[in-house]
Amino acid sequence: MKRIYYLLSLLVLAGTTQLHAQTHKTASKSPVTGLSSSVTAGKKVYTLHCLSCHMADGGGVANMNPPLINTPYVLGDKNKMIQIVLKGFNEGVEINGDTYTNPMPAQPTLTDQEIADVLTYVRNSFGNKAGAVKAADVKKIRASLK
């Protein structure tokens, strides 16, 4: 149990560090309004395509649908997250000692921009703070999966 807390705090720390790095990077390029408009657009995509399983508060459903709060899946490598949305996900997930069993269906019909927005929304909601995802990032991953 202690080990899990340790791992979790490391992950949160890693996420925070990454955030700082990315804020520095993006601050000069895109104004804060870029992030907030992506978050606003992403919330709409989330409500239509994600909320019914991951819930309005991102907390998921015990034993079935994993939470999107402070997990390595959400705060970590954005490319992995993009892949999960494009290809779906059907592996045992263990978060904080709990496992989640429902498969996540692939969402390949969402556009690059919709996926970028929804992931930016998730990475900056429910207490999460992580860098934005761009449509170009999604385009790159989508091409690599073909």
Place this chain on the structure above:
Amino acid sequence: MILTATLLLIAPAIKSAFYKAVSADADNAGLKMPTGFNAAIIAETGARPRHIVVTPNGLIYLKLARPNKEGKAILVLKQGADGKATIVSGFGNYGGTGIYLKNGYLYTSSNQEVFRYKVNDAYEVINPNEPEKIVTGLKMGRQHETKSIVLDNAGNIYVNIGAYSNSCQEKDREKGSMGIKGCPILDSAGGIWMFRADKPNQTYKDGVRYTTGLRNVVGLDWNQQLNQLFVMQHGRDQLHDIFPDMYTTKESALLPAECMYALKKGDNAGWPFIYYDQFQHKKIVAPEYGGDKKKEGDKSIIDPVVAFPGHLAPNGLLFYTGNQFPERYKNGAFIAFHGSWNRAPEPQAGFYVVFQPFKNGKPDGQWEVFADGFSGSPEKTASGRVDHKPCGLAQGPDGSLYVTDDTKGALYRISYKK
């Protein structure tokens, strides 16, 4: 010495006589029930108890969804003179849901196997570390993996093998994906299998597919009055997510019904080809199999005996045979609804224990909410972020009703006093 021995002998008798008289929690443990009923939380296990057995002498066995901190997945509790129950021991290192006491054996299940333990005259497990393996090699997918169990009076055990799928789509839960022809999952799951209760190491080939077309059953009971198996099905999810042009989010929150079935050998309850629409009172062809919300399914598929609101997740079923509750409860069904998740963005519902009156073995009149308030507040019910979720049900020797909570691990006892 003799005196001590005598005291030891009579002590359990005194205790079991005393706990019956104990009064309820001042606030009825936060539960709202009909007049005359009272409730107490008699144990906080800190674990995730699923199904429960209360023996004729008041000993309690809880089957945990996963082993607790001490690595035990079956807990033994004794009820004291103060009405509280204390954990006295634990055994079994496998998580799961099923537990049932019959003919001198405690039967339990992991998510792939069924075991039994011999009990002594005091209903204590004699050899907790050496269970007899009764059934092995059962299919376990990543969904609906728990194996609920119940026994009949003819030496058979019934095991739920849940379908490892929502609606047998080619791509599970994916928008627009159609159903797999014939749904081969049904060969080894999506039904109730019957095995001998006393034969070790049985596998599929030793059992019988007793009933097919049941997506997943958690709550089940043997109705002693009818000598018949009754089950509660968890109906399919996500009609809107998968077919957004056919079903609104509101329709998807309400449909399909959570059904109670009275089963006979060879019955087919229709999953995944149909679902039961409680508003039209019809078996409707699933959209994955060409349905249009109206087209009716095959006439050979059985009808439910009661249709409850959608997505409430019935996890416990108990036919009440006790004498403590008023006469109208006798032979009626209590159902523990774990509560919904697949109603979002509509408000969630459930998290209560329901009573369905029965007369002469048939449902008689409308079901009613019997015990509500497990969630903590109406707001918590609506959001689904609840305090407690009712799961397993058992009847005590004095006729009290026991309810497990697999979220925080509380154990409730509900009693009636005129």
